Amino acid sequence: MTRRLAIGIDIGGTKVAGGVVDESGTITHRARRDTPHRSTSPSVVEDTIVDCVDELRTAVDPADIVAVGIGAAGFVAEDRATVLFAPHLSWRREPLRRQLAGRIPWPVIVENDANAAAWAERTFGVARDESHVVVITLGTGIGGALIIDGQVQRGRFGTAGEFGHMQVVPGGVRCECGNRGCWEQYASGNALVREARAMIGAGSPVVADLVGRLGGDVAALTGPVITEAAREGDPTARELIAEIGDWLGVGMANLAAAFDPGLFVVGGGVSAAGELLLGPAREAFRRQLPGRGYRPEARIERARLGPEAGLIGAAELARSGR
Template identity: 45%
Template sequence: MAVPRKALTVGIDVGGTSLRAAVVDGTGQVRELLRVPTPKSADALDDSLDQAVRTLAARHSIAAVGLAVAGFVSDDRSTVRFAPHLPWLDAPVGVELSARLGLPVILEHDANAALVGEHRFGAAAGGRVVALIAIGTGIGAALLIDGTLYRGAHGIAPELGHLQVVPDGRACPCGKRGCWERYCSGTALARTAGQLLAAEPGGSRTLAHAAADPDSLTGRLVAAAARDGDPIAVAAMRDLAGWLGLGLAGVADMYDPDLVVIGGGVSASAPLFLDDARERYAAALTGAGHRPLARIRAAQLGDAAGMIGAAELARAAHTDG
């Protein structure tokens, strides 16, 4: 089914806590946005998606639907293989939703969708080999080469967050230890600040309450304290910047990108860590000083990137040019 360039499409970000659906036009502008809590059962989730698209389609002429999913998606982008925070397992979500709605539906890994959104309309514009590092609870990663998403042999987006950077390091929910995201994420920011506080209980006025209860720390709290100049929080942010730069040097050894875009919730604090990360990256790079450096930029589309990218992918999959 061909979708004209001017048509509207719906992009949906299916996250573990909320489902956000946007009507997006061909210039990447969001015309309307709906947000509902993500239901716990697969049937209820399918119903919510159906309902969200019908609600939007009653007010706009919708040509296709794209879903950005936090999980593994099949090669043909019709089935969710595995999504740790969603009730789908080997679920043919695209085929079923398409049959219910009578519209073309495609699925995409959420980091891939976000990178497509940033490349088409945001910080990744013009990049030839672009890596997206989305730093939130963990790290989501995606790679775009000459305008095409790199999916590997099995359709699984690059899992850069689980590269081991510290042998026998911090335990990771993936089952391994010392994964990059255990040192470079919102979760890591809280953990590092907790460790620094334990070593120096009087070192922070803003975070002092957490000295007795490190679990009460969150990445968001630490980032806010770092913005206010709190010494412990600033040190934790500098630690994150160092790990980011070191990891990016490894990413550059693998893919030699010309552009790296830092997205995810933590990227809202990019001014606090990006310069330090660039410095560490430049120093840690193989052949440092004798090769071009990738530009490292903060994402521009915020948490709408996945929706906008999914809507664009739905348009591209069905467009007639």
């Protein structure tokens, strides 16, 4: 019996991760490459994708492969073929599917990476039984995706779900998108590190333990370092994580007003803080929710599939043709 396998490729700022995914969402074989530097020409990134696919096709019977899905961190047009803009790569209106068509012998779809991760959680993860889902990915910034009536909502031009760039503080912190006060400037890995460095720069004694973890090298401070410290009981790290959680809850209350989901799924690297993040987020959500006390509240849960959700979802979207 022929298996209906699909290849998923997840393109991030630092790595290109690939996998052969079966119909149960299990990754049977993996490949990984470093992401070419952002100044590299688009063709080099495409070479990297093809290289991953070529490695994976040798690991299985190619006759079992039915499609290839590519998840890209950036704006993907409604045709699911063109990357309009990718902040970490040199893709600008790049006709990616066309460029790969002669080099990959299966149908190819291109998808926003957050949409792909959301579909993985909807199909195989924590959102399997929910028809209306908002997915928030907390990493360096904030990515997002929206599922309504069990379908990914991409928007008229393909760029829906960029929740990280909602303005939550008029005239606030400058964002890489060019605006000020975007949500991701207050509820992301970058925000977590910025606040910790501000405390260190101010000479606050409460960050002494955190600085000690770094051996005095403040440049080595990262979100995972703060998260690890918080999980090990460092009170200042826990306070910083809780502040991110507060802002997360505020933004989700705004999204609940707009979309009324039954479930928020929180993924990405910052979600490793678990309840240290989600507890404050739930409290802030309840405080800020319009009509609180008189309406059902969406659940807020941590994503289940981890960092491989993007490639699993890209593969499943390609296989199913959704």
